[in-house]
Amino acid sequence: MENSSDTAAQPEGIERVRADAARLGLDVEIVERPAADSLEAAAALLALEPADIMKSLVVKRHDGGFLFALIPGDRQISWPKLRALVGVNRLSMPHQDVAREATGYERGTITPLGSSTPWPVYLDAAFAGRSRVAMGAGAHGHSAFVDADALAAALGATVADISDPMAPRS
Template structure:
């Protein structure tokens, strides 16, 4: 992870952290707002060739927000996107769900970042459970040539 970050000129901080049962609890443990925790979601897109497997992209979405599938489909220029099964996400990135981050992924999939993370220092998965990675969002966006756009909506409150 550190080598992959250094290769892209990224300054990262990795912190060990206890498990959390919720986004607010995780944010409190890290001393940040829930919106400062950014989920890296692996999204499967169809292949341009019918019958082929297709490929993936990373969507970076801040805590308290969810992917807007219509917005992301329009931006990517496809009419179908989906979250892959856990084993496919692992095969596509080398990381288990809950630890996924573009940095050090086994494949450099395209990155789409929600515009609300611009200008922030963010916490993300760090490649293994029990750790969080901190990085300046603008540096991450630049290092990966990420597409920045409005790709999220507020999450629905849970009962």
């Protein structure tokens, strides 16, 4: 499903997302959207709750590999939970240049769909049963709507509790 009438003019990242979704048999709706200056504004633009925005975070493993952690917009990675699940003592967020090299996507556009390397995916259990969530679409100014359970199944994601509520802003 596509909201843009000219698919050929789409950025390369969107084409990769669309091709990977088709390969996986996953329904994805890619929409163009204006920039937002906060999670709440982004959710409002997409007619969603902040919890329905899926942050696709690239996490570096101690062995030099990576993984994707997909968590709700209103939550943050729980490092102890994710380390225990992955079975490692150390994980970190890589510099944006390293994340781009690992996925082929710039920060703010990252998605496991069409990643230049198909890293393992860990999807937060809070998404279970959510039929419409928005995630990065491979290009700035675009979002991809997916069914969270279908995404997890298509990607062979490990679904587990890997997040905590966001710390209060001061």
